[in-house]
Amino acid sequence: MRTDSDKAQLYDRQLRLWQKDGQAALEQARVVVFGSSTLASESLKNLVLPAPVGVGEFVVVDDAQISDGDIRTNFFVRPADLGLSRAQSIVDNLCEMNPDVHGSAIAKAPTEFVELIQKSGSESELLDSASLVVACAQPEAVVRALASRCWSANIPIIAVTNAGFIAEIRTAVYEHSIVESHASGRPDLRVMAPFTALRDYADSINLDALDSTDLAHVPLVVLLIKAIDKWAAANNTKASGLSLSQTKEIAALLRQMAPTPGEENFEEAASATNTSCTDYELPGEVKLILDDAAAKTVNAQTSNFWLLVNALRRYLESEYSQGMLPHSGAIPDMKADTLSYVNLQRIYKQKAEADKREFLCHLHDVLHDADLPTDHVSSEQVDAFCRNASKLRLVRTHPLDQDVREVPPMAEDLQGGGVLPHYALFRAADMFAVKHKRHPGIVDAKPNMDIDELCKQDAQELLTMAKELLSSWQIEEEVADELAAEFVRSGFMELHNVSAVAGGVVAQEAIKLITHQYVPHNGICIIDTANSIMASC
Amino acid sequence: MAPVASCTTGIERFLTLKAPHVEDFELVTEEGETPQQMLDKANVLVIGAGGLGCEILKDLVMSGFKNIHVIDMDTIDVSNLNRQFLFRKKDVGKPKAEVAAEFIRQRSPDVNITAHYKRIQDMPEEFYLSLSLIVCGLDSIEARRWINAFIYNLAERHGYEGFKPIIDGGTEGLRGNMRVILPKHNACFDCGLDMYPPKTTYPICTIANTPRLPEHCIEWASVLEWPRIFPDKKLDGDDVDHINWVVEQASQRAASFNISGITFSLAQGVVKNIIPAIASTNAIIAAACVNEAVKLITSCNKYLDNSMLYTGDAGVYFFAYPLFQSETCLVCGQKEGSMDALSTSTLEDLITALKEHSVFQLKAPSLTYGETSLYFQKPKMLEEQTRPNLSKSLNDLFDSGSTLTVTDPTLPTSLRVTVNFSDKAS
Numbered sequence: 001m002r003t004d005s006d007k008a009q010l011y012d013r014q015l016r017l018w019q020k021d022g023q024a025a026l027e028q029a030r031v032v033v034f035g036s037s038t039l040a041s042e043s044l045k046n047l048v049l050p051a052p053v054g055v056g057e058f059v060v061v062d063d064a065q066i067s068d069g070d071i072r073t074n075f076f077v078r079p080a081d082l083g084l085s086r087a088q089s090i091v092d093n094l095c096e097m098n099p100d101v102h103g104s105a106i107a108k109a110p111t112e113f114v115e116l117i118q119k120s121g122s123e124s125e126l127l128d129s130a131s132l133v134v135a136c137a138q139p140e141a142v143v144r145a146l147a148s149r150c151w152s153a154n155i156p157i158i159a160v161t162n163a164g165f166i167a168e169i170r171t172a173v174y175e176h177s178i179v180e181s182h183a184s185g186r187p188d189l190r191v192m193a194p195f196t197a198l199r200d201y202a203d204s205i206n207l208d209a210l211d212s213t214d215l216a217h218v219p220l221v222v223l224l225i226k227a228i229d230k231w232a233a234a235n236n237t238k239a240s241g242l243s244l245s246q247t248k249e250i251a252a253l254l255r256q257m258a259p260t261p262g263e264e265n266f267e268e269a270a271s272a273t274n275t276s277c278t279d280y281e282l283p284g285e286v287k288l289i290l291d292d293a294a295a296k297t298v299n300a301q302t303s304n305f306w307l308l309v310n311a312l313r314r315y316l317e318s319e320y321s322q323g324m325l326p327h328s329g330a331i332p333d334m335k336a337d338t339l340s341y342v343n344l345q346r347i348y349k350q351k352a353e354a355d356k357r358e359f360l361c362h363l364h365d366v367l368h369d370a371d372l373p374t375d376h377v378s379s380e381q382v383d384a385f386c387r388n389a390s391k392l393r394l395v396r397t398h399p400l401d402q403d404v405r406e407v408p409p410m411a412e413d414l415q416g417g418g419v420l421p422h423y424a425l426f427r428a429a430d431m432f433a434v435k436h437k438r439h440p441g442i443v444d445a446k447p448n449m450d451i452d453e454l455c456k457q458d459a460q461e462l463l464t465m466a467k468e469l470l471s472s473w474q475i476e477e478e479v480a481d482e483l484a485a486e487f488v489r490s491g492f493m494e495l496h497n498v499s500a501v502a503g504g505v506v507a508q509e510a511i512k513l514i515t516h517q518y519v520p521h522n523g524i525c526i527i528d529t530a531n532s533i534m535a536s537c
Numbered sequence: 538m539a540p541v542a543s544c545t546t547g548i549e550r551f552l553t554l555k556a557p558h559v560e561d562f563e564l565v566t567e568e569g570e571t572p573q574q575m576l577d578k579a580n581v582l583v584i585g586a587g588g589l590g591c592e593i594l595k596d597l598v599m600s601g602f603k604n605i606h607v608i609d610m611d612t613i614d615v616s617n618l619n620r621q622f623l624f625r626k627k628d629v630g631k632p633k634a635e636v637a638a639e640f641i642r643q644r645s646p647d648v649n650i651t652a653h654y655k656r657i658q659d660m661p662e663e664f665y666l667s668l669s670l671i672v673c674g675l676d677s678i679e680a681r682r683w684i685n686a687f688i689y690n691l692a693e694r695h696g697y698e699g700f701k702p703i704i705d706g707g708t709e710g711l712r713g714n715m716r717v718i719l720p721k722h723n724a725c726f727d728c729g730l731d732m733y734p735p736k737t738t739y740p741i742c743t744i745a746n747t748p749r750l751p752e753h754c755i756e757w758a759s760v761l762e763w764p765r766i767f768p769d770k771k772l773d774g775d776d777v778d779h780i781n782w783v784v785e786q787a788s789q790r791a792a793s794f795n796i797s798g799i800t801f802s803l804a805q806g807v808v809k810n811i812i813p814a815i816a817s818t819n820a821i822i823a824a825a826c827v828n829e830a831v832k833l834i835t836s837c838n839k840y841l842d843n844s845m846l847y848t849g850d851a852g853v854y855f856f857a858y859p860l861f862q863s864e865t866c867l868v869c870g871q872k873e874g875s876m877d878a879l880s881t882s883t884l885e886d887l888i889t890a891l892k893e894h895s896v897f898q899l900k901a902p903s904l905t906y907g908e909t910s911l912y913f914q915k916p917k918m919l920e921e922q923t924r925p926n927l928s929k930s931l932n933d934l935f936d937s938g939s940t941l942t943v944t945d946p947t948l949p950t951s952l953r954v955t956v957n958f959s960d961k962a963s
Contacts, residue, residue, distance in 0.1 A: 006615075009615045009616055010615055010616065012616045012619075013814040013815065014619055014813065014815045017815060038599075045622060045816065046815075046816040046817040049620055049622055050619050050816060067545060069545030069546045072546050072599070073546050073547065073548075073599050074599070075599055075644065079644075079646075164547060164551060165828075169853070181851070182850060217747065333749055336747070336749060338748055338795075341747075341749040342749070342794065342796065451554065452555065455554065455555075481557070486557050486558060489550075489551065489556070490547065490551070493546065493547035494547050495547045495600075496547075496548070496600055497827050500595075500596055500821075501820070501824040501825050501828070504816075504817045504819075504820035504821030505817075505821060505849070507820070508818065508853070518851065519851040519852060520852070521852040521853040525853045527855065530838045531839070532839070532841050532845075532857040534845075534855030534857060536852060536853040
């Protein structure tokens with residue numbers, strides 16, 4: 001085992017992205033991967049490297065044997081292992097990279113594995129204990145069976161596949177909540193409606209009594225409040241619902257107030273009018289979460305996230321909050337002398353503390369209503385929730401197990417991104433493989449046939465199948481002959497680089513799903529490096 | 538009839554079948570060469586054997602490239618091991634290029650890989666002329682600018698023989714970018730220089746007089762206090778004792794100003810300008826780069842025109858776009874730059890402006906006017922001789938509209954900069 005300080009050093013560059021909490025989540029995760037091709041080893045490589053102990057509990061399910069081609073394209077098999085289990089070989093070589101890792105291989109075909117689960121439930125334990133399931137280059141029947149099981153257990157699943165220069169990554173998760181989204185938002189300064197302590201502080205400063213040196217050190221928050229007051233008094237009105245031109249008047253006023261033209265802090269304040277001289281508004285994503293049906297009722301089974309959201313609803317309804325979220329306590333750096341800035345920082349921090357105390361009262365009510373003890377939600381969780389209240393995110397993707405003849409999820413987005421034909425061709429290719437028991441363009445099945453002739457025929461059939469799918473979805477969309485031909489040209493064999501790009505995306509999404517930090521994509525990502533079209537929705 | 542039945546890898550298959558998207562893709566050229574042979578004989582240089590470099594090497598070998606050079610002047614640190622997967626704990630302290638090359642040799646003995654534990658500036662011109670293509674996995678803007686200008690110059694002087702495409706990858710946290718640079722044919726690295734903002738710096742007056750953030754206190758300890766207390770010792774960001782000293786000094790200063798938040802990790806981050814880095818982003822960008830290398834060498838599919846951005850912090854977002862050659866580019870646009878400056882400003886002000894200006898972004902410029910050395914950063918003797926000029930006003934040194942010759946470590950050749958006094962018509 002590594003000590004904490006070893007770990008801090010070893011994982012320094014990633015701890016700066018997801019901190020200790022994210023790292024702990026990764027180390028406790030259990031990832032089950034179906035398939036052992038380049039897609040699988042490249043995805044796992046990016047998970048095993050950053051998190052030794054827990055993703056260490058990774059399992060690879062596949063019965064494939066190592067071929068000559070694997071040795072030349074899958075970095076994580078050994079040349080000496082020709083003919084042996086590919087799943088075992090990639091597990092061994094991935095573990096070799098990081099001595100703390102624990103991986104295991106199950107030498108069973110994913111199709112067989114899925115059948116066992118469906119028939120007798122005998123292998124379901126492995127699946128049900130997973131934090132995340134990844135299906136690499138699997139037939140649609142396997143993807144759908146796994147996805148259906150995962151959906152009901154709220155386990156995220158990522159299905160990834162590669163046709164030469166083109167790759168597809170699909171994610172399904174019933175519900176995924178994010179507190180630490182790391183979203184960038186505008187600074188929350190509340191200068192339009194200063195809370196009592198901020199108002200008192202601004203009032204305690206008399207700009208007219210300051211000389212030009214001291215004026216140059218007044219923080220922009222105070223300058224903004226003064227300018228808004230002055231503007232409101234001059235126009236005999238209240239500063240709210242300001243138009244763009246009114247905001248510009250306040251900016252001009254700030255420039256007039258500067259002791260010397262271009263004084264930095266006054267300039268800073270003038271440019272901050274754009275983002276700060278607007279009425280308080282809840283961020284759209286947060287509003288959606290608050291309005292979600294799951295936010296409206298609680299019981300003993302309600303997840304901590306929704307308990308907290310329910311408390312947030314009550315908080316926002318309270319007179320105390322005036323409809324504003326708990327303050328995060330953070331303010332950006334601004335031109336100021338040390339004392340003013342530190343004072344200001346303290347004022348916002350105290351506001352955040354007070355908001356959290358108020359929020360806790362509502363949370364206790366919620367927990368009481370749900371018949372849960374008051375310590376049911378840890379104080380760290382409450383801290384993080386209040387600190388990130390304006391950055392909450394929720395992802396609910398479409399399921400992956402719907403009938404292929406039904407209109408695909410996000411069809412419009414796929415069409416807009418120029419990748420609906422790709423999506424249709426991937427589905428058609430699976431239908432082709434089911435029908436012919438071989439991938440389009442693969443010659444082995446007809447050894448005497450000319451390869452160019454075979455590719456031409458298969459491309460034609462694939463194109464027809466894709467067009468039929470589109471018409472069953474009742475969507476008008478052209479599928480280019482060249483694109484169908486490009487799919488067939490690949491023979492659905494993986495190209496190392498395209499698998500490595502896709503594996504990188506899989507790992508990135510896996511990390512986001514496991515840590516509940518940053519925001520995963522909404523479900524479908526198609527990367528076409530033959531045409532430099534990349535679309536994600 | 539093509540011998541496809543014997544293909545055991547995807548790339549072999551692609552190189553022996555017609556390309557639907559590329560009309561002029563030839564399975565055999567007029568000279569009798571196949572795309573597979575082009576791949577076999579291609580000679581690729583990988584610059585950087587770090588996070589991106591390790592991935593690029595793996596990707597090249599797994600794509601079928603057989604002749605590879607890798608150059609890196611760095612040695613392995615423990616903090617590299619979370620993503621630089623060709624290195625193990627036992628390798629800490631050894632040269633990255635050599636350890637990476639040895640790992641590749643063990644994994645794929647049929648690949649011809651050569652390590653160079655050197656600076657790119659130390660390789661001879663013949664070496665660069667022998668290459669087919671360069672893939673860059675660097676975190677330094679300075680090194681990328683140098684190689685870009687050098688290779689541009691090579692293409693100018695040697696025509697087709699000197700034409701070496703550069704595929705450049707870069708990552709930061711969950712974001713990355715890629716450029717396909719065809720010297721003289723499309724935008725060069727410097728044409729997109731304004732996309733890489735200069736590193737965050739804190740004004741000296743803030744650090745010295747009005748610190749507000751823990752970072753300001755760390756800068757005070759590392760930039761102002763360290764050289765004062767240890768004039769003969771360079772601050773080493775990797776030396777735990779050095780960083781501990783910075784933490785201690787910064788903490789005392791922070792406490793006296795009521796500022797909180799000084800930690801070892803933050804101090805090291807500020808001192809070394811650490812950029813967060815993870816395996817997955819490097820994997821995406823490196824593989825995207827080598828995918829372009831395969832296309833460029835074999836013509837089996839269209840290469841990227843010419844830039845791609847990736848962001849993964851909110852959703853998965855790829856964006857391909859053409860970057861255009863910039864008229865103000867110092868490498869491939871006008872070869873002369875111009876600067877506006879106040880006649881009363883000092884030479885030191887001008888040097889600072891050359892470092893901060895988005896078009897120049899120089900690192901340590903030395904300036905000459907005609908035969909007169911205005912300021913030289915090196916050698917020490919010349920620096921001391923020219924140092925008094927730093928505090929002189931520009932109008933005491935030359936007239937408005939004068940053209941200075943500027944040299945800088947980021948540029949392989951010198952640069953001419955015309956300085957116009959904005960307070961006086963020239």
